[in-house]
Amino acid sequence: MNRYNLSKRITPGVRKDVYNIISSPKTANKSAIGTPQFPAFNSNMSMQDVRKFINMQPRITGVPFIAPLGQFTINNIQLPGDARLLLGVIFTTGSATTDTFTMTLNNNKIIDNASIQLNSQDNGASITTGYFEFLQPLTGKDVFRFDLFTAGLTGTLQLHFI
Numbered sequence: 001m002n003r004y005n006l007s008k009r010i011t012p013g014v015r016k017d018v019y020n021i022i023s024s025p026k027t028a029n030k031s032a033i034g035t036p037q038f039p040a041f042n043s044n045m046s047m048q049d050v051r052k053f054i055n056m057q058p059r060i061t062g063v064p065f066i067a068p069l070g071q072f073t074i075n076n077i078q079l080p081g082d083a084r085l086l087l088g089v090i091f092t093t094g095s096a097t098t099d100t101f102t103m104t105l106n107n108n109k110i111i112d113n114a115s116i117q118l119n120s121q122d123n124g125a126s127i128t129t130g131y132f133e134f135l136q137p138l139t140g141k142d143v144f145r146f147d148l149f150t151a152g153l154t155g156t157l158q159l160h161f162i
Contacts, residue, residue: 058087060160067153074146074157081140085162088131091120093155104145105136116148131160 045053065074089103095116103111111134117123119132138161146157 055082055084056162058160058162059083060158062092063157063159065148065153065155065157067148067150069150069152072148072150072153074148075144077144077146077159079138079142079144079159079161083138083140083142083161086134086136086138087160087162088129088133088135089119089160090131090158091116091155092158093153094120094122095153095155096151099148099150099153101149102147103134104147106139106143110134110136113149116150116153129160131158 059080061077061079063074063077065072086105091101097115097117099116100113101111101116101119102109102113144159
């Protein structure tokens with residue numbers, strides 16, 4: 001077997017290129033020492049782009065309730081001030097076929113006498129988003145009111161929003 005002295009055959013320019021190829025996986029997408037760390041920094045996004053990306057992520061607020069027989073109102077829902085779009089709602093409990101709800105947002109009736117059973121997670125429908133879509137713009141100072149008419153129900157109401 002013949003051995004060749006590669007250092008004599010490789011020019012300095014080629015040697016530098018080979019070194020860059022070998023060392024590139026170690027330094028690829030790495031931030032310099034002393035740079036601030038925040039999500040997606042290594043993906044070449046600016047700080048403003050990252051903040052915008054984070055603000056556009058869906059979030060959930062759950063409101064547990066115990067509704068007795070008859071009418072029950074849920075009006076203590078607090079969403080963060082940066083919430084800009086209501087994506088939808090879902091009830092996390094089964095209910096009777098006669099159970100209904102009305103959703104009022106900022107004194108505007110958005111949903112009137114809808115079936116809780118239909119908008120429940122265990123209604124048998126295959127939903128892929130995890131909620132039933134009711135897109136509504138939000139202002140950050142929104143007042144929600146849910147009026148439930150039930151035969152007695154315990155569960156959680158989830159509001160999905162951006």
